[in-house]
Every structure is written in C-alpha cells, then in structure tokens.
Amino acid sequence: MFKEKFRKGIISAKQFNREDLEYILKKAKEMMSIQNSNILQGKILATLFFEPSTRTRLSFESAMYRLGGKVIGFQSREVSSIKKGESLADTIRTVQNYCDCIVIRHSLEGAAKLASRFAKVPIINAGSGSGEHPTQALLDLFTIKEECGTIDGLNIGIMGDLKYGRTVHSLSVLLINFDVNIYFISPKELVMRDSDKDFLLSRQVKVKEIFDYRKVLDILDVLYMTRIQKERFIDPEEYEKMKNIYKFTEKDLELTKDNFILLHPLPRVTEISYNIDKYENKAKYFKQVYYGLQLRKALLAELLAD
Amino acid sequence: MFKEKFRKGIISAKQFNREDLEYILKKAKEMMSIQNSNILQGKILATLFFEPSTRTRLSFESAMYRLGGKVIGFQSREVSSIKKGESLADTIRTVQNYCDCIVIRHSLEGAAKLASRFAKVPIINAGSGSGEHPTQALLDLFTIKEECGTIDGLNIGIMGDLKYGRTVHSLSVLLINFDVNIYFISPKELVMRDSDKDFLLSRQVKVKEIFDYRKVLDILDVLYMTRIQKERFIDPEEYEKMKNIYKFTEKDLELTKDNFILLHPLPRVTEISYNIDKYENKAKYFKQVYYGLQLRKALLAELLAD
Amino acid sequence: MFKEKFRKGIISAKQFNREDLEYILKKAKEMMSIQNSNILQGKILATLFFEPSTRTRLSFESAMYRLGGKVIGFQSREVSSIKKGESLADTIRTVQNYCDCIVIRHSLEGAAKLASRFAKVPIINAGSGSGEHPTQALLDLFTIKEECGTIDGLNIGIMGDLKYGRTVHSLSVLLINFDVNIYFISPKELVMRDSDKDFLLSRQVKVKEIFDYRKVLDILDVLYMTRIQKERFIDPEEYEKMKNIYKFTEKDLELTKDNFILLHPLPRVTEISYNIDKYENKAKYFKQVYYGLQLRKALLAELLAD
Numbered sequence: 001m002f003k004e005k006f007r008k009g010i011i012s013a014k015q016f017n018r019e020d021l022e023y024i025l026k027k028a029k030e031m032m033s034i035q036n037s038n039i040l041q042g043k044i045l046a047t048l049f050f051e052p053s054t055r056t057r058l059s060f061e062s063a064m065y066r067l068g069g070k071v072i073g074f075q076s077r078e079v080s081s082i083k084k085g086e087s088l089a090d091t092i093r094t095v096q097n098y099c100d101c102i103v104i105r106h107s108l109e110g111a112a113k114l115a116s117r118f119a120k121v122p123i124i125n126a127g128s129g130s131g132e133h134p135t136q137a138l139l140d141l142f143t144i145k146e147e148c149g150t151i152d153g154l155n156i157g158i159m160g161d162l163k164y165g166r167t168v169h170s171l172s173v174l175l176i177n178f179d180v181n182i183y184f185i186s187p188k189e190l191v192m193r194d195s196d197k198d199f200l201l202s203r204q205v206k207v208k209e210i211f212d213y214r215k216v217l218d219i220l221d222v223l224y225m226t227r228i229q230k231e232r233f234i235d236p237e238e239y240e241k242m243k244n245i246y247k248f249t250e251k252d253l254e255l256t257k258d259n260f261i262l263l264h265p266l267p268r269v270t271e272i273s274y275n276i277d278k279y280e281n282k283a284k285y286f287k288q289v290y291y292g293l294q295l296r297k298a299l300l301a302e303l304l305a306d
Numbered sequence: 307m308f309k310e311k312f313r314k315g316i317i318s319a320k321q322f323n324r325e326d327l328e329y330i331l332k333k334a335k336e337m338m339s340i341q342n343s344n345i346l347q348g349k350i351l352a353t354l355f356f357e358p359s360t361r362t363r364l365s366f367e368s369a370m371y372r373l374g375g376k377v378i379g380f381q382s383r384e385v386s387s388i389k390k391g392e393s394l395a396d397t398i399r400t401v402q403n404y405c406d407c408i409v410i411r412h413s414l415e416g417a418a419k420l421a422s423r424f425a426k427v428p429i430i431n432a433g434s435g436s437g438e439h440p441t442q443a444l445l446d447l448f449t450i451k452e453e454c455g456t457i458d459g460l461n462i463g464i465m466g467d468l469k470y471g472r473t474v475h476s477l478s479v480l481l482i483n484f485d486v487n488i489y490f491i492s493p494k495e496l497v498m499r500d501s502d503k504d505f506l507l508s509r510q511v512k513v514k515e516i517f518d519y520r521k522v523l524d525i526l527d528v529l530y531m532t533r534i535q536k537e538r539f540i541d542p543e544e545y546e547k548m549k550n551i552y553k554f555t556e557k558d559l560e561l562t563k564d565n566f567i568l569l570h571p572l573p574r575v576t577e578i579s580y581n582i583d584k585y586e587n588k589a590k591y592f593k594q595v596y597y598g599l600q601l602r603k604a605l606l607a608e609l610l611a612d
Numbered sequence: 613m614f615k616e617k618f619r620k621g622i623i624s625a626k627q628f629n630r631e632d633l634e635y636i637l638k639k640a641k642e643m644m645s646i647q648n649s650n651i652l653q654g655k656i657l658a659t660l661f662f663e664p665s666t667r668t669r670l671s672f673e674s675a676m677y678r679l680g681g682k683v684i685g686f687q688s689r690e691v692s693s694i695k696k697g698e699s700l701a702d703t704i705r706t707v708q709n710y711c712d713c714i715v716i717r718h719s720l721e722g723a724a725k726l727a728s729r730f731a732k733v734p735i736i737n738a739g740s741g742s743g744e745h746p747t748q749a750l751l752d753l754f755t756i757k758e759e760c761g762t763i764d765g766l767n768i769g770i771m772g773d774l775k776y777g778r779t780v781h782s783l784s785v786l787l788i789n790f791d792v793n794i795y796f797i798s799p800k801e802l803v804m805r806d807s808d809k810d811f812l813l814s815r816q817v818k819v820k821e822i823f824d825y826r827k828v829l830d831i832l833d834v835l836y837m838t839r840i841q842k843e844r845f846i847d848p849e850e851y852e853k854m855k856n857i858y859k860f861t862e863k864d865l866e867l868t869k870d871n872f873i874l875l876h877p878l879p880r881v882t883e884i885s886y887n888i889d890k891y892e893n894k895a896k897y898f899k900q901v902y903y904g905l906q907l908r909k910a911l912l913a914e915l916l917a918d
Contacts, residue, residue, distance in 0.1 A: 267698030392879030
C-alpha cells in the first residue's frame with residue numbers, strides 16, 4: 001500500500017497524508033530494534049550527490065548496509081559525466097540500469113521531480129536546491145514523536161533561514177497533517193516565501209511569524225533551528241549581516257519548559273552554542289541523527305523489500 | 307581458456323579474435339537472466355578512475371555487486387597519492403595487494419598497458435586517453451548482435467570524433483573480425499588517425515570515409531554516433547567550430563531503414579536530438595547501457611570466478 | 613584485553629607497550645593465512661579522509677571487506693559538511709551513529725585525539741598532520757619482525773624528513789619497546805623535533821643523529837626511508853633545496869649487509885631509484901604494503917569482532 005503509493009519514490013513532503021506518516025513513523029520505530037537484517041539482500045542503492053553532504057549520504061548508505069543491501073554512487077558532480085555536458089535526465093536513464101533505487105541531491109529545485117519522470121526505479125529526494133528535503137522532514141517528525149510522545153497539541157518554533165532552508169519547507173508541509181501551533185521565527189529578510197506560506201494557510205495551519213524567539217521561548221515544546229546557509233546567498237554582504245542573527249545560549253535554555261526539546265538538521269555553525277550540548281535532555285540534535293538512520297532504514301525497507 | 311588467455315586482463319580490443327568475441331557475447335547473453343549471484347563472493351574489485359566517469363565506473367561496480375563481490379577504489383586523481391608524485395606503476399604495485407582485479411581509467415594512452423606490466427592481478431582498461439576503451443567496444447558489439455541478430459553483413463556507420471574518440475578506435479578493431487562494411491563519417495579535421503586506419507586496412511576491412519552521413523542513411527543498419535570531446539581538444543576555438551557539426555534529428559530518422567538502430571556510447575551533448583529518444587525501436591543508446599552491465603558481469607565472472 | 617585497553621581506538625603509538633605489540637604482531641601473522649572471513653559481518657567501518665590517500669584508505673577498506681564487513685565514508689574534505697563550516701567534533705558525533713568504528717585522516721595534529729573524545733565508537737588514527745600515524749608504524753614493525761625474524765638487537769636507520777614525517781615519529785615511539793640502535797639520518801633542516809627526541813631520550817633509547825647515511829650503511833639491518841613531503845613545507849624554496857637530498861641507488865645497495873632490508877612507507881618520489889625494485893630480497897617496500905593489509909585486518913578484528 002505504502003509501497004504502491006510511493007512506487008515512484010519520495011519526491012516531496014506533499015505526498016504524505018496523516019495515514020502515511022503514522023505508518024512510516026511506526027515502521028521507523030520498529031527499526032530501532034533491528035541492528036542488522038537481510039531484507040534488502042541483492043538490492044543496490046545508487047547515491048547521486050551533486051552537492052556535498054556528510055549526514056544524508058552516509059545515513060542512507062549505512063541504512064542500506066544495515067539491511068543487507070549494497071551501494072554505488074558518486075559524492076560530487078566533479079567526478080560525474082555531468083562535467084562532460086550530460087543532462088540530468090540522461091544520467092538518470094543510465095544509472096537506473098545499475099540499481100534498484102536512486103537517492104539524489106542536487107542544487108536545483110525540481111531536480112528530484114525531473115529525475116522521477118525519467119526513472120523506472122524509485123527516486124528519493126535527498127535535498128533539491130532551496131525547495132525540498134522530505135526525508136529530513138520525516139526524521140524531524142519522527143524525533144518529535146519519539147521525544148514528545150505526541151505531535152498534536154504542540155507549540156513548535158521553526159527558526160533561522162526560512163527563505164532558503166529546504167528542511168523547514170518540507171517540515172512545515174508535513175506538520176499540516178497535525179494539530180499544531182507553528183511559530184516561524186526569522187529576520188524579515190529571511191521570512192518564508194509567499195508560495196510556501198500560502199500553501200500552509202490554505203490548509204488552515206495555525207501559523208505566527210515573529211522575529212524575537214525569546215517572546216515565545218516559555219511556551220514552545222519544540223524549537224527547530226536552522227543554519228543560515230552561506231551557499232544559497234547570492235550577495236555575500238547579505239550573508240555577513242545575517243549569519244550571526246540568532247545564537248541560542250544557556251541563558252535561553254533556562255527560559256524553556258521542562259519537556260522542551262531543541263532540534264537542528266545539522267550542520268550547525270554558530271547558531272547553537274557548544275555548551276548547550278551537555279543538556280542532553282533538551283539538546284536532541286545528535287539524537288535526531290540516530291532517528292534519521294532508523295527512518296531511512298524504514299523508507300528503504302518499504303520501497304525496496306520484495 | 308578465456309580466463310587463461312586474458313589472465314593479464316583486458317587491455318586492448320586487439321586481444322580479441324572472433325572465437326573470443328563469440329564466447330564472451332554468449333556469456334553476456336546468459337547474464338541477462340542472472341539478476342543476482344554469489345559466484346564472486348570474497349572477491350574485491352578496485353576501480354581506479356583518474357578521469358571522471360559515471361557510466362563505466364558505476365557499471366563495473368554494479369556488475370561486481372550483482373555477482374556477490376565487493377568494490378574499493380577512487381573516483382578522481384585528486385584524492386589519490388598521484389597528487390603526492392607517486393608513479394602509476396607504484397600505485398598499481400600497491401593496490402594489487404588489496405584486490406583481485408583492477409579497473410583503470412586514465413588520461414594517458416598506454417596507461418592500462420603499463421599497469422598490466424606491473425600487476426599480478428588482471429587489469430581491465432576502462433578507457434586510456436584517446437586510445438582504447440575495449441569494454442565499451444565489447445558492449446557496443448553485444449548491442450549490435452542482440453538488436454540486429456547478426457553482425458556479419460551489416461552496414462555500419464561510425465560518426466563524429468574519429469580522431470580523439472577512444473570508443474570508435476576500439477570498436478573498429480573488434481569489427482575486423484566480422485564481414486561488415488564500415489562508413490567512417492567525420493569532418494576532415496576529425497578523421498581517424500592514420501595509424502588506426504592502417505591497422506584496419508591491413509586486415510582487409512571494407513572501409514569508406516565520408517563527410518555527409520545523409521548520403522548513406524538509407525543503407526545503414528547501424529549508426530554509431532559519438533560526442534565531440536571537449537576535453538581532448540587543445541585549441542578551444544577548434545572545439546567551438548566542431549561541436550555542432552552533426553545533429554541527428556527526427557528528419558534523419560525518417561530516412562533510415564525499418565530495422566536501423568542508432569547507438570551512442572554516451573554521454574551525449576547535442577549530437578542526438580532529445581526528441582529522438584521516444585523512437586525506442588531505433589534509438590538504442592539507453593538499451594546499450596543495459597547491455598553494458600551484462601557484458602561487464604560476463605567479463606568479471608570469466609576473469610575472476612574460481 | 614587488547615580490545616578493552618584499546619576500546620577508545622588507536623590514537624597514538626604511545627598507547628602500545630611491548631606486550632601489546634607482541635600480541636598484535638602475532639595476530640597479524642595469523643591473518644596471513646585468512647584470505648576471507650565473516651568475523652566482521654554486520655559491522656560498518658567509516659573512513660573519513662580529510663586528506664588524500666591511496667594506500668591507507670584502500671588498505672583499511674580491503675581489510676574490512678576481507679573480514680566480511682562493510683564500509684562507508686568520504687575521500688576528501690571537499691565532499692563533506694566541513695565545507696559548510698561544521699566542526700570535526702560535530703562530524704564525529706554524527707557519523708558514529710552510522711558505523712561501528714571510524715578511521716580518520718586529517719591535516720591537523722591532534723585531530724584523531726579530539727575525535728576520540730567525542731566518539732562512542734573506536735577511532736583509528738590514519739594520520740594526523742605531522743604528528744602521528746600509528747597503524748603505519750605498526751605495519752612497519754610487523755614488516756621488520758617478519759623479514760628480520762627479530763626486532764631486538766637490530767641497527768635501524770630512519771632517514772629523510774624527520775621533522776614533518778608522521779610515520780617516523782610513530783615508528784620511533786614503537787621502537788622504544790625494543791633493544792635497538794636507531795640512527796636518525798637527515799639534513800640539519802629536517803632533524804627530529806626536540807619534543808619527539810626528548811621523549812625517546814627519556815626512555816633510554818640508543819639514538820645517533822647523522823647526516824651521511826653512507827657512513828653507517830655497512831652496519832644497518834634496516835633502512836627506513838621517507839619522502840620529503842612537499843605538502844608540509846610552508847616555504848616552496850626550502851622544499852626545492854631539500855627534495856633531492858637523498859637518493860638511494862644500486863651503488864648504495866652494494867654496501868649493505870646480506871640480510872639488509874630497505875623500507876619506505878610510500879609514496880616514493882625520487883628518493884629510491886626505480887632500479888632498486890628488482891632486488892626483491894632487500895627492497896621490501898611493496899612487501900610492506902602486503903604486511904600492512906594483514907596488520908589492519910588484525911586491528912579491525914581485535915577492535916570490532918564480537
């Protein structure tokens with residue numbers, strides 16, 4: 001059922017309804033007790049990373065290996081035939097012959113969607129430009145569910161670069177399936193794009209936009225921080241002005257509720273102070289990485305197991 | 307027998323006689339019904355790519371995994387010890403300790419041959435400069451055999467960059483083992499080098515050199531197109547003049563015979579129009595990729611299985 | 613016991629006492645008769661190479677595969693999240709979720725040590741700056757033991773770049789556990805740093821510093837040569853003056869004892885003439901590569917097997 005619905009792959013957070021989400025989160029939870037398995041024996045995953053990545057690529061590769069599968073791929077566009085002028089469509093039509101599933105990261109929005117039009121095997125979008133990063137959003141949701149016990153009823157702050165941050169776009173889209181209050185926290189230069197906001201509003205999500213996160217710190221259950229992404233800025237001066245606009249410190253942490261959790265898709269640069277790390281009951285961004293592995297194991301198993 | 311003859315590896319198309327070719331094409335055909343196998347369990351393939359590649363590297367790696375083997379290697383010279391001044395011979399004498407077979411791509415003609423002089427394990431030439439690319443030629447031949455049912459008696463056009471194109475050199479050499487008419491189609495600046503042509507003529511191959519492919523389109527059974535390879539030109543202006551010299555269009559396709567097939571080693575840039583792709587009974591360049599995987603599975607199995 | 617002592621990993625040659633060394637060398641010797649095994653089935657090794665490498669990375673990866681394990685990782689800092697400003701500590705805290713052991717190479721001294729502070733899984737130092745390269749030193753020692761039959765009582769020359777060469781630092785530290793005479797041979801600009809020398813002297817090692825290796829060639833049992841490492845020099849002119857300071861030739865070889873062996877961590881550039889290679893009873897630098905694979909198989913087995 002899940003397999004049938006997602007047979008073309010995981011391209012966008014918009015593909016998921018509440019039932020899909022509850023299903024895949026349950027499967028991810030089951031994966032927490034499966035360290036190694038053979039259910040993907042004989043399957044090959046291709047990881048095509050046109051943009052650098054540590055976490056997402058290694059997470060998918062580890063997930064594949066833990067389930068008995070194998071991995072081929074490339075780690076940068078420099079070593080691929082794109083350098084010789086090949087189109088993405090041609091690359092996909094080629095690589096699908098070598099594998100059972102393709103994970104793709106690309107600097108252009110819409111790249112994964114384009115890929116899925118040409119592929120016979122499922123495509124998993126591992127980040128396309130400033131647009132989407134659905135598997136990151138799924139693991140964020142999984143972390144919230146596991147750590148808070150519920151998603152409905154939560155006050156969730158999403159803070160930082162809401163304009164270019166693809167993880168926040170995808171996470172917001174998943175959250176419309178739940179009864180949550182969302183606080184978008186950003187400088188006015190980096191507010192969520194109208195097209196993204198309109199989508200949320202059309203689905204009756206309770207959204208507030210604010211600049212100063214301290215005003216809501218005492219009511220938040222979850223604060224999801226993001227990095228100001230240097231590589232998305234066209235104007236370096238603009239980046240310099242923005243890069244240190246938010247810094248979450250120990251003082252901030254004192255203002256939060258007992259069961260508050262702080263999330264971050266990583267990598268972080270300066271936006272979360274290193275001395276927050278030791279508060280492991282609230283600082284959950286490394287735990288997120290662990291949940292991410294489980295979630296990706298669940299996705300690969302659902303898409304690829306016979 | 308095959309294993310014994312090719313125990314030093316696959317360095318040049320010139321190693322193959324008709325019997326070898328018929329044998330390996332039969333083995334490749336058998337591979338079409340073997341999705342996964344364990345015959346190379348415990349074997350390690352090293353893929354040393356000093357030049358970028360998508361297709362060839364991933365094809366070999368997928369082939370190795372489908373047969374139960376494992377893969378180590380590097381994807382660019384930048385990450386290897388060559389950067390520290392190490393000679394190719396030393397790299398080979400090192401890496402052979404870690405593996406059972408080495409696949410090498412290098413920008414210099416003769417690189418694979420040199421490697422095979424120093425290696426105790428078989429070397430497979432995955433492209434050396436403008437010289438040779440024997441496994442590509444084998445898969446081209448396999449495609450022709452499977453799609454046309456025969457090779458003898460065919461009219462085969464080979465078009466584009468005949469001077470720098472290593473795949474056309476290797477394919478031509480294989481074709482001397484068959485009774486074919488070859489049409490070399492290129493601008494005069496990119497005609498086949500005398501040394502290559504002399505070899506063919508010495509073997510009584512029926513060869514014609516022409517410039518305008520339209521003159522023979524109606525009699526060709528196979529047209530093998532190639533990319534004008536930017537990275538081989540010393541003079542960028544020369545490349546600019548040449549790059550769009552041939553563009554195969556729907557209009558051209560109309561002039562071809564019913565059982566005509568169009569091949570290309572890929573990547574293509576502009577030389578085959580994208581709207582040709584939909585004529586899947588004639589446009590066989592993506593099918594070629596599939597045949598390539600089978601052919602490489604067969605080669606690895608023959609060279610490495612106990 | 614070994615596993616317990618080295619549960620945080622292999623960070624420095626200083627961790628090893630004589631008993632540890634004898635144990636791991638015995639285990640490495642046992643590995644010489646184990647071509648393939650399943651003792652690391654279900655285990656994943658992460659190889660994080662922030663600096664280029666052929667030998668060390670491929671050696672670890674081959675070792676892991678030969679023992680039934682799997683490998684993830686990256687081959688250069690360019691494809692990692694370090695490029696986005698992530699700290700090494702954060703990278704380690706992330707990657708440890710995906711694997712059972714991390715092999716790290718980094719341009720900064722102390723990188724591996726830092727990594728081990730943050731990791732729950734064992735860290736193996738595969739070279740950190742000009743400081744340490746303990747697994748290379750272990751394989752050097754293993755080569756000496758296997759080729760000379762003993763380590764105690766030998767006259768060992770260590771020659772070349774003693775200032776920046778991390779392998780000579782680590783090897784010297786291991787040798788303090790044996791009754792050997794060490795000759796440090798280098799130009800005065802590249803003598804061993806005082807901090808390293810003081811450590812050796814504090815342990816009563818018999819050390820002499822000389823410039824002209826020919827003065828001791830007739831008494832040496834082992835000569836360990838190293839490359840003058842271009843990438844460690846700040847001043848290119850200094851490198852130009854130093855790079856050809858030593859060249860070991862056939863004439864030199866004639867002056868050596870019958871059971872003399874010549875070692876080199878590789879890559880070599882010009883410091884050992886290529887026509888030495890054929891004297892395989894004395895030129896053991898490629899045999900060293902083979903011993904290195906066995907030693908790394910032993911290390912991985914000891915650290916990771918259940």
